[in-house]
Amino acid sequence: MASDSLSLAMQELKGLTVSVVGLGLIGGSLTKCLREQGVVSKTVGYTLDSNHAKLGIELGAVDVAAETIAEAVSGADIIVLAVPVQAFESVLQEVKPFIKPGAVLTDVGSVKGNFVSAVESVFGDVPEFVVPGHPIAGSEKSGVTAANSSLYQNHKVILTPLTHTDERALSLVDAMWSACGANVLQMSVEKHDEVLAATSHLPHLIAFSLVDTLAGNPDNEDIFRYAAGGFRDFTRIAASDPRMWHDIFLANKEAVLNVLDRFSVDLQKLRTAVADDQSQEMLGVFTRARAAREHFSKVLSGQSYVNAMNTNNVIFNAGAGSALSGAIRVAGDKSISHRSIMLGALAEGVTEVEGFLEGEDSLATLQAFRDMGVVIEGPNNGRVKIHGVGLNGLQAPPGPIYLGNSGTGMRLFAGLLAGQSFDTELTGDESLTKRPMERVAKPLREMGAVIETAEGGRPPMLIKGGQALCGMHYDMPMASAQVKSCLLLAGMYAEGDTSVTEPAPTRDHTERMLNGFGYSVERSGATAKLAGGGSMQAGKIDVPADISSAAFFMVAASIAERSDLTLEHVGLNPTRVGVINILRQMGADITVSNEKTVGGEPVGDIRIKSAPLKGIKIPEDQVPLAIDEFPVLFIAAVCAEGETVLSGAEELRVKESDRIQVMADGLAQLGVRTEVKPDGIVIQGAKMHGGTVHSHGDHRIAMAFSVAALRAEGEIVINDCANVATSFPNFVELANRVGMNVKVNGDA
Ligand code: NAP
Numbered sequence: 160m161a162s163d164s165l166s167l168a169m170q171e172l173k174g175l176t177v178s179v180v181g182l183g184l185i186g187g188s189l190t191k192c193l194r195e196q197g198v199v200s201k202t203v204g205y206t207l208d209s210n211h212a213k214l215g216i217e218l219g220a221v222d223v224a225a226e227t228i229a230e231a232v233s234g235a236d237i238i239v240l241a242v243p244v245q246a247f248e249s250v251l252q253e254v255k256p257f258i259k260p261g262a263v264l265t266d267v268g269s270v271k272g273n274f275v276s277a278v279e280s281v282f283g284d285v286p287e288f289v290v291p292g293h294p295i296a297g298s299e300k301s302g303v304t305a306a307n308s309s310l311y312q313n314h315k316v317i318l319t320p321l322t323h324t325d326e327r328a329l330s331l332v333d334a335m336w337s338a339c340g341a342n343v344l345q346m347s348v349e350k351h352d353e354v355l356a357a358t359s360h361l362p363h364l365i366a367f368s369l370v371d372t373l374a375g376n377p378d379n380e381d382i383f384r385y386a387a388g389g390f391r392d393f394t395r396i397a398a399s400d401p402r403m404w405h406d407i408f409l410a411n412k413e414a415v416l417n418v419l420d421r422f423s424v425d426l427q428k429l430r431t432a433v434a435d436d437q438s439q440e441m442l443g444v445f446t447r448a449r450a451a452r453e454h455f456s457k458v459l460s461g462q463s464y465v466n467a468m469n470t471n472n473v474i475f476n477a478g479a480g481s482a483l484s485g486a487i488r489v490a491g492d493k494s495i496s497h498r499s500i501m502l503g504a505l506a507e508g509v510t511e512v513e514g515f516l517e518g519e520d521s522l523a524t525l526q527a528f529r530d531m532g533v534v535i536e537g538p539n540n541g542r543v544k545i546h547g548v549g550l551n552g553l554q555a556p557p558g559p560i561y562l563g564n565s566g567t568g569m570r571l572f573a574g575l576l577a578g579q580s581f582d583t584e585l586t587g588d589e590s591l592t593k594r595p596m597e598r599v600a601k602p603l604r605e606m607g608a609v610i611e612t613a614e615g616g617r618p619p620m621l622i623k624g625g626q627a628l629c630g631m632h633y634d635m636p637m638a639s640a641q642v643k644s645c646l647l648l649a650g651m652y653a654e655g656d657t658s659v660t661e662p663a664p665t666r667d668h669t670e671r672m673l674n675g676f677g678y679s680v681e682r683s684g685a686t687a688k689l690a691g692g693g694s695m696q697a698g699k700i701d702v703p704a705d706i707s708s709a710a711f712f713m714v715a716a717s718i719a720e721r722s723d724l725t726l727e728h729v730g731l732n733p734t735r736v737g738v739i740n741i742l743r744q745m746g747a748d749i750t751v752s753n754e755k756t757v758g759g760e761p762v763g764d765i766r767i768k769s770a771p772l773k774g775i776k777i778p779e780d781q782v783p784l785a786i787d788e789f790p791v792l793f794i795a796a797v798c799a800e801g802e803t804v805l806s807g808a809e810e811l812r813v814k815e816s817d818r819i820q821v822m823a824d825g826l827a828q829l830g831v832r833t834e835v836k837p838d839g840i841v842i843q844g845a846k847m848h849g850g851t852v853h854s855h856g857d858h859r860i861a862m863a864f865s866v867a868a869l870r871a872e873g874e875i876v877i878n879d880c881a882n883v884a885t886s887f888p889n890f891v892e893l894a895n896r897v898g899m900n901v902k903v904n905g906d907a
Pocket of ligand 1 (some may be wrong): 209250
């Protein structure tokens with residue numbers, strides 16, 4: 160409702176009388192709240208037994224107890240019917256003769272179709288002054304003694320106006336509930352009854368039935384005696400008013416039967432699954448259900464899967480520490496975790512993933528595949544088990560696929576879904592809705608895909624199923640691993656070969672993992688090529704530790720004297736190893752051992768011993784291979800002898816923060832002079848003193864300054880460190896374990 164008309168209605172409300180017919184739990188709570196808030200002129204209550212209305216006065220629930228229905232209705236500006244749903248028609252008959260001109264009539268019934276039918280049968284049609292409503296709040300108690308003035312606070316009230324409902328009447332009813340702290344929504348009568356049948360009526364039916372079944376068991380005393388908290392929570396609603404629920408089921412018979420039939424079919428399937436040891440079927444139901452609760456809360460509030468921009472000011476206090484030693488494994492690689500879900504879902508057989516990092520892309524993708532019928536267990540302490548369905552085994556999702564804030568997810572899914580037999584819609588949170596998708600939609604259309612986007616090539620993306628895709632060659636106008644991956648995934652569903660040439664090297668995790676899953680991707684120069692119609696085989700993936708996370712410890716062990724540290728199972732993808740190459744050129748003592756290939760990705764153990772570093776001119780060909788590692792490389796440069804020069808790194812200015820400027824500002828606080836250039840920075844080796852720096856919410860900057868403290872002559876206080884927990888959940892614990900000194904403070 161527009162805020163102007165709502166505030167006008169609030170004003171008007173002040174002079175009005177609200178009469179409730181049926182001053183029980185729901186009606187009494189409403190008038191009690193209206194009285195306490197002082198938002199109406201007068202409240203009047205009427206009950207079948209007039210003593211109950213008088214009790215309402217004693218309890219402060221109402222101003223006036225009406226003796227007759229005529230007395231209650233004739234002076235009322237807003238009449239609220241709060242009687243049991245089966246009583247609507249007879250009460251409307253009684254109310255009708257006394258409604259004064261200009262009065263508004265509304266109700267609180269749990270079923271709206273039945274209220275509207277009752278109005279039609281009494282009035283001949285639904286008059287304009289009638290506003291059907293339903294507060295989604297209540298309790299197992301009933302009667303005016305249970306009236307509670309905060310019952311509606313932060314609860315929803317659904318109004319189901321008809322097309323001809325009077326605007327003023329609607330505004331007044333909206334204002335009345337809003338004054339009680341409710342969140343007022345509107346929907347159609349039919350939708351309301353359908354939604355409530357599923358979310359409220361069916362659960363009540365099941366609770367009543369389950370408790371009745373168990374109570375009829377000869378061992379019932381034992382069953383109830385040993386009942387755990389879960390049973391009590393689940394069956395709490397079986398303590399609700401039996402007569403009221405009897406009425407509700409009869410009033411909403413059709414919608415309840417529809418959802419009950421669907422549920423019965425599913426329950427029967429589950430019975431068969433248990434009887435026949437169908438583990439996958441059972442796990443499918445349980446894992447989907449568990450994930451669905453979490454997922455729907457994200458969809459409804461339009462959130463990301465991972466809260467990337469945490470607003471709490473977590474502060475790190477980083478001190479000198481000691482020599483770094485030991486062997487650790489840092490957090491799993493985000494991109495590889497993500498792709499392991501995608502390819503595992505499309506492989507044949509069960510893929511077991513270890514070392515999985517729960518990032519935004521991975522979590523969104525996991526849910527999307529669950530929506531398309533893939534059974535996925537976990538994530539559980541970094542373990543995920545994916546029951547692959549094969550390249551052509553996905554099922555149509557029940558609704559739009561929600562990808563939270565994952566731009567990578569949306570672009571990769573666009574390719575994958577372009578070749579399915581069913582239609583899909585890809586949506587996301589508000590920030591994803593602003594990201595450009597045309598860069599993938601355009602080449603996909605050239606392959607034969609039918610894709611619609613919103614204005615400006617933005618999400619949502621509507622992808623039409625059942626299209627025959629043709630392989631093609633694509634020269635990417637700009638280097639993008641996402642576009643390349645998208646087209647290769649579509650290429651698996653296309654006739655013939657699909658090849659993509661990149662103008663500059665981009666990350667090749669998709670190609671490597673496809674090969675790891677047995678789907679051949681050929682690489683020749685800047686071109687990656689695959690043929691459509693292949694298949695993938697499941698396997699085990701021990702996700703390599705993220706080299707970007709390992710980089711902090713590489714620099715830390717290099718600059719802290721007498722250090723000797725081993726980083727285990729680190730991903731050594733050639734498109735990512737710039738940090739090792741650069742540090743070695745600066746004189747770092749880094750050796751790699753135990754090299755092997757996991758899911759197509761090279762991994763190895765990295766041993767770093769402290770060594771005197773020297774400044775260098777960073778080779779420009781190494782810049783894209785180390786783009787995420789520069790914040791901590793700047794710290795290495797400060798600890799090196801002489802000058803380090805970085806150029807060709809404009810991209811650093813548009814990361815989570817302007818990393819060049821934010822690092823230069825922080826270093827200045829520690830007494831280090833730098834020269835900032837449009838595409839880089841010049842850093843002189845220098846001594847650092849302690850000080851206070853700001854990471855500007857950029858996790859890599861926060862961790863880089865934690866490393867700097869190893870050589871600073873005083874404590875470094877780092878503000879805005881909350882996002883470290885998202886990208887590298889146990890950074891602080893590992894840092895302290897190997898000999899660094901990082902304490903977490905702040906008001907989180
Ligand atoms: P309640 O506490 O039992 O109150 C019902 C009231 O209606 C009582 O004051 C009763 O009078 C009066 N009444 C019953 N039959 C009547 C008749 N023929 N004429 C006049 N008054 C009559 O029930 P409630 O929980 O407030 O439920 C009222 C309505 O709210 C129902 O339509 C229900 O579907 C809806 N609702 C309930 C909940 C919930 O959780 N309880 C939630 C949302 C909506 P006496 O006191 O004299 O018996």
